[in-house]
Amino acid sequence: MASSTVIAVDAMGGDEGLSVMLEGVARARRRFDEMRFILVGDEAAIRDGLKTHPNLTAASEIVHAAGVVASDDKPSQAIRRARTTSMGVAIEQVKQGRAGACVSSGNTGALMAMAKLSLRTMPGIDRPALAALMPSLGETDTVMLDLGANTECDTRNLVQFAVMGAAYARTALDLDRPRVALLNIGTEDQKGTDSIRDAAAQLRAASHLPLSFEGFIEGDRLSRGVIDVIVCDGFSGNIALKTAEGTARFVADLLKRAFSSSIRSKLGFLISLPATRLLRDHLDPNNHNGAVFLGLNGLVLKSHGKANALGVENAIAVAAKAVRDDLSRRIAEDLSNFEAKAA
Amino acid sequence: MASSTVIAVDAMGGDEGLSVMLEGVARARRRFDEMRFILVGDEAAIRDGLKTHPNLTAASEIVHAAGVVASDDKPSQAIRRARTTSMGVAIEQVKQGRAGACVSSGNTGALMAMAKLSLRTMPGIDRPALAALMPSLGETDTVMLDLGANTECDTRNLVQFAVMGAAYARTALDLDRPRVALLNIGTEDQKGTDSIRDAAAQLRAASHLPLSFEGFIEGDRLSRGVIDVIVCDGFSGNIALKTAEGTARFVADLLKRAFSSSIRSKLGFLISLPATRLLRDHLDPNNHNGAVFLGLNGLVLKSHGKANALGVENAIAVAAKAVRDDLSRRIAEDLSNFEAKAA
Secondary structure, X not given: OHHHHEEEEEOOOOOOXXXXXXXXXXXXXXXXOOOEEEEEEOHHHHHHHHOOOXXXXXXXXXXXXXXXXXXXXXXXHHHHOXXXXXXXXXXXXXXXXXXXXXXXXXXXXXXXXXXXXXXXXXXXXXXXXEEEEEOOOOOOOEEEEOOOOOOOOOHHHHHHHHHHHHHHXXXXXXOOOOEEEEEOOOOOOOOOXXXXXXXXXXXXXXXXXXXXXXXXXXHHHOOOOOOOEEEOOHHHHHHHHHHHHHHHHHHHHXXXXXXXXXXXXXXXXXXXXXXXXXXHHHHOHHHHOOEEEEOEOOEEEEOOOOOOHHHHHHXXXXXXXXXXXXXXXXXXXXXXXXXXXXX | OHHHHEEEEEOOOOOOOHHHHHHHHHHHHHHOOOOEEEEEEOHHHHHHHHOOOHHHHHOEEEEEOOEOOOOOOOHHHHHHOHHXXXXXXXXXXXXXXXXXXXXXXXXXXXXXXXXXXXXXXXXXXXXXXXXXXXXXXXXXXXXXXXXXXOOOOOHHHHHHHHHHHHHHHHHHOOOOOOEEEEEOOOOOOOOOOHHHHHHXXXXXXXXXXXXXXXXXXXXXXXXXXXXXXXXXXXXXXHHHHHHHHHHHHHHHHHHHHHHOOOHHHHHHHHHOHHHHHHHHHHHOHHHHOOEEEEOEOOXXXXXXXXXXXXXXXXXXXXXXXXXXXXXXXXXXXXXXXXXXXXX
């Protein structure tokens, strides 16, 4: 299976530009010897950029696409010119079986719309969801979905996200029976919207699934490591994820201020530098980059628009693991198992 | 105006019990010489608890109420026995003009329902909103609303929250023209739900209001100090607030881990202790306690269920400032000004 080790990369997407994308892919190439890449975008620019990455050149094929999706393009506009853009052509490599997965740092809404149109959703799935791994105090990361692909979600969407998220946690985190909870504004049964309460009732009843449904979780416990899969609509998920990012940076900024407030604290800072570096690494979003669209007939990964080369490398690593684990097949199995019992 | 310096306290609400509430009120009493209190709850228990607070005893009146609202009571249950509970009777003190504001650490949903039923909303207001002050990197705190009182909100609710939140920022933060933004999952015009987009259009048009509407803000910028009033529905607001709380604690826990990872880093920690203590104080939710229900004919404040004595003291301080600033009147003025121009 040649396609199993090939990753298609939207070389033009993202805020940091082509050179950061190529640097990231080159890092991934050094980390995974056997991997091959299809670099999609402006051929001349990519060829030029590859001059400083001879090692990557040998492992890459360039597929030309003249157009680029801008970060403020509406998804509806973007899909009309999908076939001419680096994003659309990168997704097409997955559809044609030429690549096992595709990675883009571009516009999330456009990526979702194009991927859905090109690859179609799995049988029974209304909407794909964007799932990411978040740092936690537990032994593994935490899967969270949806993270912005679907602004409003009904009960059926939330239940499907739970099943798909659990399948993802089983492969990505090697858990037999992930603990799943719905994000809510309280843990009591009557809290939240009708959709959330009804989704909880359905998940509670679905005891044959390879997951343990734990009810509701509130925002203050997301990173405690007590739940493996956190399920929510894309609006709340985006708010929670970005608020967590912003708060981590806020605390780090306050810490910097505190450390530079006196000579004594500066000294303490210098002495604890190795420890605070560990902390910084743990919280760096680039170390948790690579969100997967779940529920499509093919693997598409979203890398953060502001990801640096390390971030791009990590997104490619997540893509490679998903290909190796045959994530799409495992999700399809869990879904059909769920639907069969529910019917 | 005797009522302007009197605060009614639901002495029985909250997870930490009567003694913490009384300790908090006693602290407030020491901080504000002229303040008087109506302590509502089980008379014998309060009288007993006051034995260790002779200073508070002199400044307090006890009003007996046998019932307590539990943290898991449904609002609909709670309001049926409002008149017999410490929460309901504390609110009643405001309605009767015996107190300028009421403070409770009890069940938020019940507090909202009882306050609305007893005090009624201001003319034209469909729903009151819960507003809190959050720490930021800016020169002042940031007002955020709604924080859980209203799970789902329409355009009109969001616009009213913006007007009320700005009025609150003008008094609480002494700002002439607060910068107001709607919490959203992107800053581009097409992002978010219909309600959010329509609310943005209405606020953009309302240039006669004493606020500067700045469009949308994403979760990662809530604490940057670039916006003074962040407006959202109660579901998103609760998720954002609790995620911020949880992430701050998460980072602090990681920092603790990092500092204790080696003898060297432990030494660094000890040296920087005064600096990290400043940070801890800045982030302690007890230092930002006291959320106000805006849009009612009377002041009701929610103290965090887990607030300690310092937190209760701060909630009472926020209540006292709102009474002194005549917050309800200023909000009513801004609302009627807004409605007059919009009509």
